[in-house]
Amino acid sequence: MDPHARGRPGNAYTVRSVYFDSPGLICYHAKQNGAPVREKYRVRTYEPGSAPIFLERKARQGQLYRKEKAWLGDAGLGCLAARDGLGSPAAAGCPSVVQRLLYRMDRQSFVPTVLIAYEREAYVEWADQDTVRITLDRNLRAQAAPRLEEIHDEEDLRPLLTHGAILEVKFSDVVPWTLRELTRRFPLLRRACSKYAASIEHVVLNSATTKGVGVHAQLL
Numbered sequence: 344m345d346p347h348a349r350g351r352p353g354n355a356y357t358v359r360s361v362y363f364d365s366p367g368l369i370c371y372h373a374k375q376n377g378a379p380v381r382e383k384y385r386v387r388t389y390e391p392g393s394a395p396i397f398l399e400r401k402a403r404q405g406q407l408y409r410k411e412k413a414w415l416g417d418a419g420l421g422c423l424a425a426r427d428g429l430g431s432p433a434a435a436g437c438p439s440v441v442q443r444l445l446y447r448m449d450r451q452s453f454v455p456t457v458l459i460a461y462e463r464e465a466y467v468e469w470a471d472q473d474t475v476r477i478t479l480d481r482n483l484r485a486q487a488a489p490r491l492e493e494i495h496d497e498e499d500l501r502p503l504l505t506h507g508a509i510l511e512v513k514f515s516d517v518v519p520w521t522l523r524e525l526t527r528r529f530p531l532l533r534r535a536c537s538k539y540a541a542s543i544e545h546v547v548l549n550s551a552t553t554k555g556v557g558v559h560a561q562l563l
Contacts, residue, residue, distance in 0.1 A: 345465035347389075355462040355481070359494050360385045362539050363444065364456040371543045380404050383539065384444045384453065386420065391495040396420050400440045413438035424491040457542045458489035460500060464508075473516040480509040485542035501546050509536055 348354045363384040364370045373381035382402040388394050396419070399412040415423065423444075437445070447453040464479040483504035489496075512522050525531060 345467055348463070348465050353462065353464065355464040355479075356389055357460060358387065358389060358463050358480075359458070359460045360387045361455045361458050361489055361491055361494055362542075363447070363453045364543075365447075365451045365453055368456070368543065368547075369451060371540060374537060374540055384440075384447065386415065386423070386455075386491060386494065388494055396494075398423070398440055398444060400443060411438075411440040411443075413440045420491055455489050455491055456487070457539070457547055458486040458494060458496075458500070459538055459542050460484050460497075461504075461509075461538070468519075473514055475519050476513040478509075478511045478513070480511070480538075481507075483509070483538060483541075485546045487546045503541060503545055509538070511536075 344354060348356050362370075363386075370381065370383045374383075380403065382400060385399050385401075386396065387399055388396045396415045397412045398415050398419075399410060402409045402411075419441075423441075444453065461480045461483045464481070466477045468475045468477075481504070482502070484500040484502045486493075486496075486499045486501065489499075493499075512519065
């Protein structure tokens with residue numbers, strides 16, 4: 344079991360993320376259109392009061408994925424919320440992921456677009472040549488146009504997934520034998536399962552033709 348989850352109710356911890364996007368939802372449409380090169384930015388934290396706060400960038404180029412992260416802290420979160428230092432020489436001393444987001448905020452008007460929260464049950468196996476991580480995410484909920492300082496607020500979050508869980512299996516080299524065996528025994532399909540896209544559709548775009556969230560298991 345992930346040591347961060349051990350001993351907590353349900354052996355799970357809460358994940359909270361504020362995602363950034365442009366007014367035209369550049370990141371969302373790149374994801375939905377299957378753009379081979381795309382990226383997204385988020386501020387992520389966990390339990391209120393003691394958990395660290397990170398700024399993360401997830402980028403994809405073809406089949407290659409990369410994640411960058413930088414510790415923000417309360418001071419950095421406040422500066423980001425106020426958009427202090429945009430285009431100023433002071434930004435040159437920031438980690439590259441912070442500089443990239445500041446550039447997007449300046450050039451493409453990136454703003455906090457959606458707050459997503461859920462409870463995560465996580466397991467880790469340290470193999471000889473790879474690390475396999477399995478997560479079960481439950482009680483997915485979201486809120487449109489949050490302020491960064493509202494990252495721990497629950498009042499305006501709308502439930503998107505109240506039954507079942509989102510299963511993710513993450514690895515860097517060889518597909519784990521267990522995953523191959525499960526795929527063989529059961530007709531499992533590789534399906535996209537983006538919490539960000541689902542949240543945009545149901546709390547930002549607020550599609551009147553969709554009831555509930557079409558969440559599918561994804562084999563990563």
